[in-house]
Amino acid sequence: MPYHKCIDYSLxxxxxxxxxxxxxxxxxxxxKALQGGVTIVxxxxxxxxxxxxxxxxxxxxxxxxxYKVPLIINDRIDVALAIDADGxxxxxxxxxxxxxxxxxxxxxxxGVSVNNTDETKAAVDGGADYLGIxxxxxxxxxxxxxxPLGVExxxxxxxxxxxxxxxSVAIGGxxxxxxxxxLMGSFIEDDIxxxxxxxxxxxxxxxxxxIASPDPRITCDQxxxxxxxxxxxxxxxxxxxxxxxxxxxxxxxxxxxxxxPMVHHITNNVVINDNANATLAVGASPIMSxxxxxxxxxxxxxxxxxxxxxxxxxxxxxxxxxxxxxxHGNPVVLDPVGGGATTFRKQVVQRFLSxxxxxIIKGNGxxxxxxANRGGRSRGVDSLGGVDEENAKAAVEALALQHKCxxxxxxxxxxxxDGRRTYAIDNGDPMLVNxxxxxxxxxxxxxxxxxxxxxxxxxxxxxxILMVNIASEVAMARGDVRGPGTFRSALIDxxxxxxxxxxxxxxxxxxxxx
Ligand SMILES: Cc1ncc(COP(=O)(O)OP(=O)(O)O)c(N)n1
Ligand SMILES: Cc1nc(C(=O)O)sc1CCOP(=O)(O)O
Numbered sequence: 001m002p003y004h005k006c007i008d009y010s011l012x013x014x015x016x017x018x019x020x021x022x023x024x025x026x027x028x029x030x031x032k033a034l035q036g037g038v039t040i041v042x043x044x045x046x047x048x049x050x051x052x053x054x055x056x057x058x059x060x061x062x063x064x065x066x067y068k069v070p071l072i073i074n075d076r077i078d079v080a081l082a083i084d085a086d087g088x089x090x091x092x093x094x095x096x097x098x099x100x101x102x103x104x105x106x107x108x109x110x111g112v113s114v115n116n117t118d119e120t121k122a123a124v125d126g127g128a129d130y131l132g133i134x135x136x137x138x139x140x141x142x143x144x145x146x147x148p149l150g151v152e153x154x155x156x157x158x159x160x161x162x163x164x165x166x167x168s169v170a171i172g173g174x175x176x177x178x179x180x181x182x183l184m185g186s187f188i189e190d191d192i193x194x195x196x197x198x199x200x201x202x203x204x205x206x207x208x209x210x211i212a213s214p215d216p217r218i219t220c221d222q223x224x225x226x227x228x229x230x231x232x233x234x235x236x237x238x239x240x241x242x243x244x245x246x247x248x249x250x251x252x253x254x255x256x257x258x259x260x261p262m263v264h265h266i267t268n269n270v271v272i273n274d275n276a277n278a279t280l281a282v283g284a285s286p287i288m289s290x291x292x293x294x295x296x297x298x299x300x301x302x303x304x305x306x307x308x309x310x311x312x313x314x315x316x317x318x319x320x321x322x323x324x325x326x327x328h329g330n331p332v333v334l335d336p337v338g339g340g341a342t343t344f345r346k347q348v349v350q351r352f353l354s355x356x357x358x359x360i361i362k363g364n365g366x367x368x369x370x371x372a373n374r375g376g377r378s379r380g381v382d383s384l385g386g387v388d389e390e391n392a393k394a395a396v397e398a399l400a401l402q403h404k405c406x407x408x409x410x411x412x413x414x415x416x417x418d419g420r421r422t423y424a425i426d427n428g429d430p431m432l433v434n435x436x437x438x439x440x441x442x443x444x445x446x447x448x449x450x451x452x453x454x455x456x457x458x459x460x461x462x463x464x465i466l467m468v469n470i471a472s473e474v475a476m477a478r479g480d481v482r483g484p485g486t487f488r489s490a491l492i493d494x495x496x497x498x499x500x501x502x503x504x505x506x507x508x509x510x511x512x513x514x
Contacts (some may be wrong), residue, residue, distance in 0.1 A: 007070060007109065007455055008039040009130060009203035010227050011220060012169050014074070015044050015060075016141060019212040027059055029216050034067040037219025038210070039203070042089050042111075044074035057083045065356060068404070072111060077103055084329070087111065089132060092119060097126040105259070109455050113171075115146050117160040124166055127251075132205055133157050135172025136182060141207045151185035157187050158199050165244045167456075172204035176222050179204055202232060203227075225501045242511050245423065245462055249505050252453045252463040257283040261303025261451035264325070265444065266290050266318050268310025268337060271437030274488070275306070277445040282467070284448035292317045299324035303451030304364025307352065310337040315348055319355045325369055326357030331450040331457060335443040337449040344368040353403060360406040360441045360450060360461055361399065365392070368409040372399045387411060393422050395514055406457045408446065410439055414465050415514075418458040425462065426510035427469035427486035429476040434484040435491075442468050445495070462511070470508045471495045 013033050017026040030041060041064050043057050058074060061083055064071040070086035077100055080088045087109025090100055100110055109132045112123040123131055135148045148158070154170050161168075170182060187200040204223065213219040262285045267275050272288055277287035289298060298321075298411050299305070305325040307318050322332045334356070339349045348456065349371060352358065361371070365387040369375050372395040387395075392415045400407040403421035408416045414425040432438040442465060449464035450457055468491075475481060475490035 007130075007167070009167050009169050011038050011223050012040045012042065012171075012203045012205040013038040013210050013220075014042045014075075014205050014207045015169070016207050017045060017048075017056075017213055019141070019208055021212060021214060026056070027063060028213075029211055029213075031063055033175045033190055033216040033220050034063065036217035037224040038069065038220050040070050040072065042072040042074055042205075042471060043079075043085075043381065044089075044207070050076075050079070053079050053117075054082050056086065061085065070109065072109060080104070080108070087129065089113070096125060097128055101127055114157065115149065115300040117157060120157050120160055124161060125210065128166060130167040130169065130202070133168055133170045134200075134205070136170050137173030137178070139173040139208070142172075142243075144172070151182055154182070154201070155186040155188055158186060158201070161199070165199060165247075167202040169203040169205040170201050171207075174204050174206050175209040176226070179226045180230060183227070184233065187234055200230075211380065233427040238437060242423075242513055245459060245511060245513075246506050246509055248453075248456070249463040249466055249509070252449050252460055253282070253467065253505075255452040256448050259303070259452045260285050261448065262287055262298075262301055263304045263306060263444065263447045263451055264289065264295075264298050264302045264321065265306040265308065267306055267308035267335075267440060267444075268312075268320055268437075271308070271440040274437050274441055274492075275308075277442050277492050278441040278468075278495060279448055281492050282445055282448050284337070284451065286444070290314060290317060292320060296324045299328045299330060302328070302330050304330050304447040305332045306335065306443055306447045307356065308335040308337055308443060309339060309345065309348060309352075310335075310437075310440065312345070312348060315351065316422060319351065322352070322356035322358070331359035331447070331454065332357055332445055332500065333362060333447040333450060334358050335440060336361065336363045336367045336371060337440065339363060341366075346370070356488050358403060358405050359457055360408065360446055361403070362408040362410065362439075362446055362461070364439055365409055365411045368392075368399065368407065369395050372396075374398075389413070389415075389424065389514075393424075406461050408461050408465060410442055410465065414469070416458065416462050416465060421458060422514045423462050424512040424514055425456075425465055425469060426512065427508065428474060429468060429469075429472040431470075431476050431484065431487050432472050435488045438472075438491075440493075466509055467505060468495070471506055473508060474504065 020029050072087045073085045074089050075094050089111040090111040104385040109129045112128040113132045114120045125460050135144050137148050210216050265288050325332050336349050372453040374395050396415045398408040400417045416423050446464040449460040453460035471494035475494045479489045481487050
């Protein structure tokens with residue numbers, strides 16, 4: 001099953017088949033590393049013929065998919081395309097980033113090697129998904145063209161991404177002895193335009209210390225413990241700041257408009273027209289088919305899938321459609337409408353959780369609390385009663401960790417989490433509760449953002465919810481809005497591509513990192 005989740009760069013294995021110990025194989029070493037907690041794998045083969053490279057990459061893809069870990073291909077975009085890998089890593093002497101992006105599109109991860117602040121700026125401005133900062137230290141794995149950076153040089157590069165930060169891993173000479181010093185030593189804290197910024201490496205990229213280890217599982221266990229201990233010591237866990245998220249909203253909106261992803265909805269009869277219009281308004285393309293015959297074909301061209309439980313007709317088709325989208329690597333968004341209201345609906349939710357590859361679950365307070373077994377009252381499809389922040393945070397985090405997906409709980413305050421990072425969004429006009437299906441509209445827009453922003457589904461979800469909420473505030477402030485009827489039309493207007501500029505979003509956003 002393809003990878004659907006947020007990218008965890010924390011323990012990044014870069015392979016080298018020339019370094020595997022005698023009596024072992026590359027695939028065997030990678031499997032042990034995966035068992036030990038590697039979170040992302042890059043296939044790096046410098047001397048292999050294309051045919052052999054593709055054959056090995058396919059085998060590795062089968063393996064990484066079993067562990068739900070993304071597979072990146074070093075340098076070779078042709079190989080990445082041939083095996084439909086999750087992305088590529090390119091160096092300064094490889095294909096230019098803009099060309100790679102044009103070929104691969106925005107659905108794939110592109111990492112770029114950087115060794116100084118100019119390269120860093122160019123990679124960030126050029127739309128890289130992550131940076132490989134190196135070399136930190138001398139290494140016998142590769143002949144270096146530039147002087148190693150040391151911890152100080154890595155820190156300088158991290159600090160240079162002052163107001164635009166993208167995930168960053170360090171590479172070169174990293175082992176169990178120096179990893180902690182690197183993570184602790186390159187941590188920086190500063191204050192940018194009133195926002196406290198904490199920055200640290202998002203991960204360690206390691207070749208020889210893992211691939212040449214007599215037991216990669218134990219080695220990776222030890223790296224994982226070091227990463228956890230430093231996270232605890234620094235009291236952070238790869239949490240992008242509010243400022244970074246706001247930067248991302250601008251990019252995320254633009255990506256939908258550039259890509260016009262198709263979003264397949266199996267949604268409820270009450271909201272189908274509004275869902276389609278909201279999808280169109282943000283720049284995506286809706287298709288509302290419920291017909292099983294065409295679902296595989298649709299999944300091949302879709303950008304994302306919405307499963308909305310409101311009127312629940314053909315549940316088998318919903319599961320099959322989600323699975324088809326999963327096979328094609330499309331994010332699947334579940335809206336468990338009324339999920340806690342009846343025994344039947346609770347059973348359907350359980351079926352989706354076990355059989356559908358869910359990327360994002362978006363529900364109201366009652367639905368999410370019910371799924372997290374923390375109470376949750378519903379009347380029909382409406383949520384009853386308020387949810388205090390502590391309980392909301394605990395519920396979204398627990399559910400996200402349990403199901404390895406993004407969870408969003410919408411209400412007067414919206415909470416979005418991947419289990420490690422949780423955001424609260426205080427925007428949104430109260431008039432939203434007076435139009436039926438406003439929550440379903442949010443789900444459609446979450447799917448649009450997820451379709452076009454696959455490298456970080458948490459940020460995609462936060463961006464989507466912010467956009468709808470701010471659009472509701474802008475709509476309500478208009479002189480021509482007199483009640484729910486005019487508000488509904490105004491909301492679609494404000495979601496429409498040209499009306500809600502990134503600057504308006506940035507000015508109005510009330511977002512908190514919990
Ligand atoms: C995560 C990561 N960072 C840096 C590199 C180095 O890539 P590149 O500069 O292309 O050099 P080669 O790997 O091709 O020798 C990397 N591979 N991975
Ligand atoms: C592949 C690679 N790239 C580097 C860079 O500086 O960009 S250093 C490097 C090799 C890292 O190997 P090891 O973990 O065995 O030291």
